[in-house]
Each structure stands twice: as C-alpha cells, then as structure tokens.
Amino acid sequence: MNMNREEIIAALSPDKDPAELFALADKVRRENVGDAVHLRGLIEFSNHCRRRCYYCGIRAGNARVRRYRLSPEQILDCARTAVRLNYKTIVMQSGEDPHYDPKALASILEAVKTETGLAITLSVGEHSREDYKLLRAAGADRFLLRFETSDRRLFSMLKPDSDYDTRFRCLAWLKEAGFQVGSGVMSGLPGQSLESMADDILLFKELELDMVGIGPFIANPDTPMAGAHNGTLEAALRMVALTRIVTVNTHIPATTAMGSIDPKGRQKALRCGANVLMPNISPAEHRSDYSLYPGKICVSEAPEDCAGCMDAMLKNLGRARAEGFGHSLKSIEASPR
Numbered sequence: 547m548n549m550n551r552e553e554i555i556a557a558l559s560p561d562k563d564p565a566e567l568f569a570l571a572d573k574v575r576r577e578n579v580g581d582a583v584h585l586r587g588l589i590e591f592s593n594h595c596r597r598r599c600y601y602c603g604i605r606a607g608n609a610r611v612r613r614y615r616l617s618p619e620q621i622l623d624c625a626r627t628a629v630r631l632n633y634k635t636i637v638m639q640s641g642e643d644p645h646y647d648p649k650a651l652a653s654i655l656e657a658v659k660t661e662t663g664l665a666i667t668l669s670v671g672e673h674s675r676e677d678y679k680l681l682r683a684a685g686a687d688r689f690l691l692r693f694e695t696s697d698r699r700l701f702s703m704l705k706p707d708s709d710y711d712t713r714f715r716c717l718a719w720l721k722e723a724g725f726q727v728g729s730g731v732m733s734g735l736p737g738q739s740l741e742s743m744a745d746d747i748l749l750f751k752e753l754e755l756d757m758v759g760i761g762p763f764i765a766n767p768d769t770p771m772a773g774a775h776n777g778t779l780e781a782a783l784r785m786v787a788l789t790r791i792v793t794v795n796t797h798i799p800a801t802t803a804m805g806s807i808d809p810k811g812r813q814k815a816l817r818c819g820a821n822v823l824m825p826n827i828s829p830a831e832h833r834s835d836y837s838l839y840p841g842k843i844c845v846s847e848a849p850e851d852c853a854g855c856m857d858a859m860l861k862n863l864g865r866a867r868a869e870g871f872g873h874s875l876k877s878i879e880a881s882p883r
C-alpha cells in the first residue's frame with residue numbers, strides 16, 4: 547500500500563492514537579500473509595564479536611561478558627532439537643566471530659542441511675561477495691543483516707567501526723547470491739527523528755526485503771550507551787504496523803526485544819502486523835551470555851518450554867503455527883533443498 551513520507555511521519559507521531567493504524571496493519575497482514583505464524587528456532591552459536599557497536603552488550607572489549615562458542619556438533623544438536631519441536635527453520639546467529647569464518651560455517655551448513663533438511667537463516671554479519679556465495683551454495687537459504695538506521699550520521703555514531711555504504715553493499719551482494727534477505731532497525735534510538743524512522747520504512751520497501759525485524763532500543767549498562775533513554779514498545783509497534791502496510795507481504799517477527807520491554811509485547815506485535823516468532827533453542831547454559839541488552843526474556847527456559855509458550859500464545863490469539871518452511875512471499879525463487 548502506498549504511503550508517502552509525510553503520511554508515515556504523521557502516523558509515527560506519539561500524539562496520534564494508533565488504534566486505527568494497528569487495525570489496518572492487522573487487516574493487511576491477514577489478507578496478504580494469512581493467520582499462520584512461522585516459528586524459527588534461534589541458535590545463538592557464538593557471542594564473540596570483532597566489532598564495537600556502541601549499543602551492543604557483546605561488543606568486543608566488554609570484559610563483563612562470559613564468552614562462549616558452540617562446537618559444530620552442538621550446533622547440529624540444536625538443529626535436531628528444532629526438528630523434534632517441529633520447527634521448519636533455524637536461525638544461526640552470532641557476533642562477527644573470526645573463528646567461524648565462512649569456510650568453517652559452510653561445512654556446518656552442509657551437515658545441518660543434509661541431516662535435517664531445515665530451512666536455514668544466517669545472521670553472521672558482514673562478509674565478502676564471494677563468501678556470501680559460498681554460504682549460499684553450502685545450504686543457507688536466508689540471511690539477516692540489519693542496517694539499524696537509515697540515518698548515515700546516526701549509523702556512524704552507533705557503529706563507529708562499520709561503514710554505512712559497505713552495509714548496503716553487503717545487502718546487495720546477499721540478494722545477488724540468491725539469499726532471501728532480511729534487514730531491520732532499532733526504534734527509539736537516542737537522536738533518532740520521526741523523519742529518519744519514516745525513511746527506514748521507505749527503505750525497507752525500496753530494498754524489496756523478504757524479512758524486516760524491528761526492535762526497541764534498550765540501553766545496555768555495560769556499553770557506552772549506558773543510561774540512555776530506552777525506546778518504547780508503542781514506537782516499535784507503530785513501525786511494525788507501518789512496515790506491514792507499506793511492504794505488504796514481508797515476513798515480520800514479533801521480536802524478543804519487544805517481549806523484553808513489555809510482557810505482552812510480542813502478542814501486541816502479532817496483532818498489528820507481525821507474523822513470525824523466534825523461539826530460542828540455544829543450550830540453556832549459554833542463553834544469558836548472549837546479552838545484547840538487559841532484561842532479555844527466555845534465558846532460563848528449556849527449548850520445549852519455549853515451544854509450549856509459543857503455542858499457548860498463538861492459541862490465545864486465535865492463530866496457529868504455519869506448516870511449511872515459510873520462505874519469502876516476494877518474487878524471488880525460494881529454494882528448499
């Protein structure tokens with residue numbers, strides 16, 4: 547659905563009652579992606595990272611983090627858990643960990659794909675054009691790389707050792723390599739204007755993303771952004787709703803960060819445009835160490851408990867789990883192998 551920048555800015559304004567916006571987003575979601583909700587099992591396989599993003603709890607140099615790295619066999623075990631819980635997709639996420647270079651990752655992807663046949667989403671940061679091709683050929687179907695903000699100045703303040711243009715070049719390379727591509731942003735960042743949030747949403751559309759993740763900014767006390775004001779759930783929900791309306795059939799998760807600032811945050815997101823949940827299937831002993839922000843939920847539950855919690859949440863909402871892989875609904879060739 548077409549909305550211009552001024553209309554989006556007006557809809558983002560905290561002065562405006564969001565009820566009508568949320569109802570429209572829910573209708574667009576129902577008519578274009580249906581009632582079913584895709585469950586993607588999240589494996590946080592390494593919290594080592596070479597970068598120092600200012601907002602991130604696992605940034606290099608944060609000595610308060612207990613670092614861990616799952617072995618290939620542990621990752622494969624998590625994938626087996628996903629199969630057992632009847633999830634059709636796993637999301638393999640890590641910091642930018644040089645130990646798991648693309649060659650090492652490729653051999654894990656091949657093993658997981660061969661044994662489980664699951665759809666695989668990677669979220670492992672910036673790599674070269676050739677490495678993205680290698681990861682795609684090894685069996686990864688999708689890739690998440692958030693740009694966090696379309697505002698160049700804010701980007702360089704948040705990510706001092708990353709380059710804005712390189713980030714978008716990576717997104718183009720991912721598309722070229724044949725991935726279903728996801729990106730996303732934080733809402734409620736210090737210094738973020740309604741104009742720049744509207745530009746984020748218009749950029750999601752321009753990039754023809756297959757998946758868009760939006761999470762409220764939550765200040766981490768162990769980072770240079772300690773003490774900054776957190777974003778609000780309502781601002782994040784307005785962005786979810788507008789992203790649904792503007793991009794129509796993108797997969798949009800109800801993110802863990804939303805559930806962390808409001809116990810009903812994910813349910814609210816599913817009512818205003820979201821159609822994906824990402825239950826954590828990482829080993830219990832490491833969950834609390836993947837501490838991007840404080841107060842993260844689902845750090846002590848077993849994977850089976852998370853599955854039960856998701857099913858109960860969906861039942862409550864009158865929704866059900868999706869049955870298939872949940873590949874992109876955009877025009878690119880999805881490729882179950």
Ligand code: SF4
Pocket residue numbers: 595596597598599602603604605606640641642671
């Ligand atoms: S946001 Fe990502 S790249 Fe930046 S420090 Fe955290 S894990 Fe590393």
